[in-house]
Amino acid sequence: MSLQGAKTAEWFDRAYAALINGVSSQFRYWGDDDTIVIDHGEAGHVIDMDGKRYIDYQLGFGPIILGHGEPSVVAAVVDAASAGPSFAMTQRREIEAAEKVREALSWAEGMRFTNTGTEATMHAIRLARGVTGRDIVIKFEGQYHGVHDYVMFSTAGAPPEGLGSRFRPVPWQSSSGIPDSIRTYIRTLPYNDLELVQKVFRNEGNRIAAVIVEPTLGNAFGFMPVDGFLEGLRDLCDESGAALIFDEVKTGFRIATGGAAEYFGVVPDIGTYAKALGNGFPVAAIATRGEMVEGWRKGGIAQAGTYSGNGVAAAAAKATVEQLLTGEPLARVEKVGRSLMEGIDRVLSDVSLEGMATGHPAMFSIYFGEGTPKEFRDTKGHDSELYEDVIFRMIGKGVMPCPDALEPWFVCAAHTDEDVAKTLEVFQESVSEARDGSTK
Ligand SMILES: Cc1ncc(COP(=O)(O)O)c(C=O)c1O
Incomplete structure (x- = not known):
């Protein structure tokens, strides 16, 4: 039995003719009869x-x-759209939104807006590499940080037999089209097993630029961190000079207004946010502190985006965060x-x-x-x-x-x-x- 009623089926035919497989994101395709x-x-x-x-x-x-369609967000967006969304200069709504985000993320000493979670994690990793002068990034199996080449390994689509032994995990490439050499910069490890992370740090701690982690396993059953896991990552990064990146694209503004950093009481060096930040409008942010802020301030570590901080996105973020702060x-x-x-x-x-x-x-x-x-x-x-x-x-x-x-x-x-x-x-x-x- 198809999930599509008669009109939905007709519209899916139109979608199929206009868009590859009828979708703009592969995760939305549920088959020809069931894509709604x-x-x-x-x-x-x-x-x-x-x-x-x-x-x-x-x-x-x-x-x-x-x-x-939450009314206060819609009203803010309509107002921002009529004022013109994009300028080649910082705009009022962007500042107001950043102030609200900073209020929610009390640990952060600086931030910038981007448009998507993918962009946010890509910039976060570049920032960590630029500041530390190191290349290797640790990520965890089953976690997803967007579709850029540096993180498309051992995501939740990986077959368990492709991950290697848990003591010598193999980064499983989650997409074709990624140059093979990128694999040399990533270490994939089981989530919630601090001992294995400690081992990698013992072996090559001075080459590790960052640990990127979804604080809860938000792309594979949402598992929570075991006691001491996030704290242990924090300690390892402190000891070795690597950056701890919390990818809070799912947890941010959702499990607490200040996200997992607030909920678990562990402070990252960089946090990436999107999704609940804008109640459905495309807005993302990278928050950071300490020498990472200085890294961007000084220049030389590229970060840019034509639409980053645009008025519509900023208005949505401000209106959403304002409500969440209550x-x-x-x-x-x-x-x-x-x-x-x-x-x-x-x-x-x-x-x-x-x-x-x-x-x-x-x-x-x-x-x-x-x-x-x-x-x-x-x-x-x-x-x-x-x-x-x-x-x-x-x-x-x-x-x-x-x-x-x-x-x-x-x-x-x-x-x-x-x-x-x-x-x-x-x-x-x-x-x-x-x-x-x-x-x-
Ligand atoms: C934890 C996490 N990081 C990054 C992303 C990528 O965000 P986007 O789809 O906005 O590029 C996602 C998307 O689901 C995500 O769940």
Whole structure:
């Protein structure tokens, strides 16, 4: 059974003729019969071309934190658009937005805007290399930092057998088209295993420019860091002079207003932000401190972008962060997410299915398997076929998480108690049907 109604199918045909595979980002393609075309969003819902309404837990892959079309953000953006978005000079809205971001990220001593998370991590790595004069970057398996060549290794699409032994991990190239020599600059390690990171630092600490880490494993089941992991990374970087980069593109302005740095109380040298920073409008930021600020101030480490800090993006960021700073939206997100996670665990126990909700309430996943996984290699036992079956049934019934369990369910402040109740009812039905193998 296709997820597309008649009008959505017609629009997908048009999309297919106009865009390669009908999409502008490969993660949106779910196959010719199941790729949905959206007309618009409203609060915690999206509506497709047939007028079918879904409770939305994809939320644009995470940016929507206040709700689709949140009025104060829309008003700020309309105002900024009519003032003209781009100038070849710093503009008022950009300064106002930066001040709000700095208020939220109290550890930061300087920042610049970019447009996407990919751009932010690319610049963060260049800044770390420029300041330290070193080349090697450590990243963790299952983590995603955007699509630039330096980080497209051992992301969550990697087959476990491609990662090598955990004691001598092999960087698995996540895309064709990356020059082979780039591999020599990356070390990929299992997340949450500090001993292995210590070993790499012992062997080649004086060549390591940076450790880049998603503080929670936000692109693979959302696993949380074990006690001491982030603190241990901080110590290793301090001892060796490497930069600690927190890639907070998913966690920033979501698990706390000040992101993971605030939530876990560990301060990075560089933090990268996007997604929830602009409630859906394309805006990203790099925040930093100490000698990294000086690195950019002095010049010589290139950072540029025609659209960086544009008025529309800045207005969206200012309006979003202003609301987040009240504390109310994220308190709501946490409450909704917690109810969903607890409800999901209850359902799994009721239907006697091994599994659990994993991660932080603002961005959690569901693991269908035994044990308590804490890193990407532990997820081999996850039953992805069953998970996909459950989620496609849920989408058919009007509740839309991402069908790939690696990608978290995102929660926004506009999700209602009714949304939670309906979601859990639909989850219960869908899990039971999938387990019994009933036809869709
Ligand atoms: C942790 C993380 N970093 C970077 C990126 C790349 O951001 P963008 O898609 O805005 O380029 C993503 C995207 O999902 C991400 O999850």
